[in-house]
Amino acid sequence: MSLEPATSGAVRWRSIRGPMEVALFAKQIPNGTRTFAEHVMHGDQMTITRVTEKYIELTASGGQIIPKESNSRIRFSKPYMVAADTTKPGRYAITLTTQVGDELADWTILGKVRGDAVYWLRNLAGSGTVKDEDGVLQYAVKGIGGEILENVWNIQEEKQEAIHNTEVKTARKQVLLSFDEDEEEDATDVQIRMRPIKKVKRAQKKEREEKDKPVTKTTTTVPETVLPAGNAQERLQDSAVDAPTSHTDPTLEKLRKFQEGSTG
Template identity: 75%
Template sequence: MSLEPATSGTVLWRSVRGPMEVALFAKQIPNGTRRFAEHVLRGNEMTITRVTEKYVELTGPGGEAVAKESNSRIRFSQPYMVVADTRTPGRYAITLTTQVGDELADWTILGKVRGDAVYWLRNLAGSGTVKDEDGVLQYAVKGVGGDILENVWNIKDERREATQNLEVKTSRKQVSLSFEDEDEEATADVQIRMRPVKKVKRVQKKQKEEESEKAVTESITTGPASTPPAEEAGKPLRSGAEDAPVTPTDPTLEKLRKFQESLRQPNRSAKKPPTHSNAEEGIDGLSSEDEDLEFLNHRWSK
């Protein structure tokens, strides 16, 4: 039967080799586990710098040294235990065996590694790792980040809060725009809401139709001025025959012209004394021209 207490806090450190999940004894070792959790949040500043046959050394961003804390139920009973140095700030170790001897006797046990991280930690101690005689790695395993999976210490993650604040949507005010001088100061700090594209297209189409109608109206109003009806009534009627070119040698057209003139001047219905000679007179003392006009007048009256 195991006497080891249950863990109550979990953190996750991510490195270039892979993630490492650590379950901590937060209730039994509150101060040391809290400091380690704060360092994991700044996981990009943590690095594995040294590897021996018994443990892997992990260096954090520093700060204050962890005070010595112990519990009779917490021992080096299994490998892959996470311990903190009580003399050097930000210095941690991960054991690879239970036979650590006196090397880590003054260190404080914080928790234990669980999950698949035990495999790549074991590979760091193999023959393929380049290190010197003291176990210092030529290519340190750098961290890329970290998270607190089970936050029993109520540690505030400032980075996560800043991201959440950016995602909060603020309400925007909708105002009517004005180009008057008195409203410039009032609308200076107000956000403008753009109209939808479909609405803009409808407005542009309506404006084009209004402009085309306006152009047609202007072309009608600015056309050649028509003669007023009063002036038209005062002018004598002109037929197409009068406007047509008249051939003076054609006697029929000449007679027709005279007939039209006689119709326009009804006061000249009285016969004028003939001015032609007796040689041109016809029957009953009328000339041939007068006979024709008399005949036409008779036909017109019928």
């Protein structure tokens, strides 16, 4: 029969190697587990920097020093327990064995790793990992995010925007231009609407084409009215009759006689 208390809080840290879920003893260790949960929420600032034969060291930026909290029922009774350093803020350890009493004697046990994360943690501690004599990794395992799975601390989670190369459409406000000295305008509400560069260039190109286009003059030709043959003959006779005749001009006399003969 296990004397270890049940967990009452869980978080997930996501790294470049894969996710790692940790079940925490929130009721027994309230302060330490809360600080760890807040660090996991900013998982991109957490990194695995060191691996020894007994534990994996995980560091986070910011935060406060976790005070020493202990419970007689919580011990390093199995591998993959998560503990916090009580002398340095943002320093945690994931045990790989139960023989860690001396190195982590003053640390506070926060919880234990659950799920498939134990497999990539075990591979990280294998012989293929490049590290120096002190266990410092040549290529640190960086975090890419994190979230709280069981929020028993009532921590206000920050809303993070997902990155999907999508454009966020916001309402544009019209700009009120005024030269009155009495009117005051709030500068924070002013957004100047500018035409897109492509549209401006397209309009400028169209203006240049209109200027360079040669101007062609168009002339309108009015067709001459053609009178019927009968009307033309009558008009010709009328003009001949109305025209003043001269007895001295033989050409006009001949034209008159010819017209009289044709009509007769």
